[in-house]
Amino acid sequence: MVLLNKALNGPAVSLPFLLVLAQSLTAVLLCHVFAARTPYIARADLALAPGTALAWLPVNLFFCGMLMTSMKALEHNSVPMVTVFKNVSNVSTAAGDVLLFGRPLTPLHFLAFLVMLAGAAMSSYTSLEFRPLGVFWMLANCLLTSGYILYMKHATQTIKLSKFGM
Numbered sequence: 001m002v003l004l005n006k007a008l009n010g011p012a013v014s015l016p017f018l019l020v021l022a023q024s025l026t027a028v029l030l031c032h033v034f035a036a037r038t039p040y041i042a043r044a045d046l047a048l049a050p051g052t053a054l055a056w057l058p059v060n061l062f063f064c065g066m067l068m069t070s071m072k073a074l075e076h077n078s079v080p081m082v083t084v085f086k087n088v089s090n091v092s093t094a095a096g097d098v099l100l101f102g103r104p105l106t107p108l109h110f111l112a113f114l115v116m117l118a119g120a121a122m123s124s125y126t127s128l129e130f131r132p133l134g135v136f137w138m139l140a141n142c143l144l145t146s147g148y149i150l151y152m153k154h155a156t157q158t159i160k161l162s163k164f165g166m
Contacts, residue, residue, distance in 0.1 A: 019071060020064065020067045020068060020071065023067070024064075052159060052160075052161065055155065055158075055159050056155060056159060056161070058151050058155075059148065059151055059152055059155055062144055062147045062148035062151055062152075063148055065140075065144040065147075065148075066141060066144040066145050066148050069137050069138075069140040069141035069144055070082070070141050072137040072140075072141075073085070073134060073137035073138045073140075073141050075134075075137075076131050076133050076134030076137060077129065077131065077134040077135075077137075077138060078127050078129055079127075080123070080127035081127065081129060081130075081134070081138070082138065083120055083123075084117075084120045084121055085138040085139075085141065085142055086142075086145075087116050087117055087120040088117070088142050089141070089142040089145040089146055090113070090116065091113050091117070092142055092143065092145075092146040093145070093146040093149050093150065094109065094113070096146050096147075096149075096150045097150065097153075100150055100154075101150075101153070
């Protein structure tokens with residue numbers, strides 16, 4: 001997906017909003033078709049619980065923000081640079097997990113983060129380019145990605161929806 005987005009969102013073509021809209025509409029259409037045609041997928045009845053959609057709104061906002069900042073980051077950075085920063089998102093998500101949910105980190109977690117970051121940096125060493133605007137978009141993407149994952153964890157525990165309803 002990252003490579004497709006990079007190919008469709010370069011200097012010659014810059015339509016990140018249209019690309020995200022097309023991807024989102026495709027996902028909604030596929031979900032709707034599969035839910036209508038299979039008895040195994042049950043859609044949530046939002047008319048019975050109008051507060052559910054409002055409570056779920058931050059998940060969607062974080063997700064859209066994550067997609068948009070990813071597109072902007074790909075516009076200004078190389079794919080290896082984006083990959084390195086995506087690994088930073090894992091570290092910031094773990095930090096948020098500790099702060100918000102009180103989940104302790106073990107020494108093995110720190111070792112895993114170190115190996116992950118070192119491996120990403122070494123694998124992309126020859127392709128790392130730093131542009132201030134690209135770094136801004138990547139940092140925004142890291143924060144929104146972590147926010148999405150952390151709020152999703154909170155939402156799945158507090159909002160009563162099926163896995164497919166989510």
